[in-house]
Amino acid sequence: DxxxxxxxxxxxxxxxxxxxxxxxxxxxxxxMYWYKQDSKKFLKIMFxxxxxxxxxxxxxxxxxxxxxxxKAHLNLHINSLELGDSAVYFCASSQExxxxxxxxxxxxxxxxxxx
Amino acid sequence: xxQVKQSPQSLIVQKGGISIINCAYENTAFDYFPWYQQFPxxxxxxxxxxxxxxxxxxxxxxxxxxNKSAKQFSLHIMDSQPGDSATYFCAxxxxxxxxxxxxxxxxxxxx
Numbered sequence: 403d404x405x406x407x408x409x410x411x412x413x414x415x416x417x418x419x420x421x422x423x424x425x426x427x428x429x430x431x432x433x434m435y436w437y438k439q440d441s442k443k444f445l446k447i448m449f450x451x452x453x454x455x456x457x458x459x460x461x462x463x464x465x466x467x468x469x470x471x472x473k474a475h476l477n478l479h480i481n482s483l484e485l486g487d488s489a490v491y492f493c494a495s496s497q498e499x500x501x502x503x504x505x506x507x508x509x510x511x512x513x514x515x516x517x
Numbered sequence: 518x519x520q521v522k523q524s525p526q527s528l529i530v531q532k533g534g535i536s537i538i539n540c541a542y543e544n545t546a547f548d549y550f551p552w553y554q555q556f557p558x559x560x561x562x563x564x565x566x567x568x569x570x571x572x573x574x575x576x577x578x579x580x581x582x583x584n585k586s587a588k589q590f591s592l593h594i595m596d597s598q599p600g601d602s603a604t605y606f607c608a609x610x611x612x613x614x615x616x617x618x619x620x621x622x623x624x625x626x627x628x
Contacts, residue, residue: 406560443604445561445618458615492560505551506616508560 405429408493408509415483416517422479423512425493433457434476435506436468437492445492451476480514488516520544521609523619530626536594538605538622543588546612552581552592553606553618561606565592597626 406427415421427434435458436448449468450458456468465481476493490511498504522541530536540550551566567574567581567590574581580593594601604623610616 443555443621443623445606445621447615450615494560505563505566506553506561508562510558510560 404509406493406495406507406509408491408512410512411510412513412515414515414517417483417485419483420479420481421483421514422477423491423493423514424475424477425509426475427493427495427507428474429495429497429507431495431497431507432473433496433498434470434473435494435496436476436478437494437508439490439492439511441489448491449476449478483514483516485516488514490514520614520617521607521619523607523622525622526620527623528625530594530597530624532597532599532626532628534597534626536597536601536624536626537591538607538624539589539591540607540609540619541587541589542609544609544612544614545588546614547609548611549609550581550583550590551608551610551616552579553608555604555606555621557603564605594624597624599626599628602626 408425433452435450448462451470453473454470467479470476490513492511493509494506496504552564553561554564555561565576569585578595583590604621607619
């Protein structure tokens with residue numbers, strides 16, 4: 403059983419399109435995250451949700467909108483895609499709260515390519 | 518402002534050798550220092566972590582050394598194996614600060 407699963411694994415789309423990435427965790431964790439990993443492998447947090455409530459919202463364009471229908475799911479919707487959005491997006495979850503001192507469990511990533 | 522600096526960016530080590538990756542942090546509120554390992558096509562996974570009440574933590578071939586006064590910590594991989602080839606990230610968290618990752622080190626173990 404995959405602990406943190408993301409879909410799709412690969413996404414190729416044209417500039418200006420809107421796309422979504424879905425994430426589900428079956429670990430019973432309260433906190434979920436979205437991270438962006440660029441071509442240089444830098445890992446940057448985008449959003450953090452604790453029990454469906456937004457905790458961290460880094461300086462991310464408002465074209466990115468997370469949605470958490472319940473504490474096991476955190477989806478990422480991206481409007482008006484730009485070339486610079488091309489990256490691997492990782493969903494993660496943790497048992498600890500927003501202080502982030504617990505172990506993060508990452509999904510396998512969703513590679514987004516914007517043409 | 519980069520709160521966690523990691524070096525080197527890439528590292529090539531012969532099989533059986535010792536791999537050493539270094540990190541330095543600035544925020545004295547940090548009190549949790551994990552290392553994550555990432556294989557190609559996979560997400561990062563926790564490898565080992567340390568809190569500042571100890572200066573060293575060892576798990577198998579992996580050891581974290583921690584120097585609180587210098588605000589530095591490092592990962593040592595003893596008897597490095599080809600299966601250790603991956604990207605390694607140090608990170609730090611604590612106080613009201615979110616988990617902050619270093620920039621990553623691509624480790625290659627050659628036969």
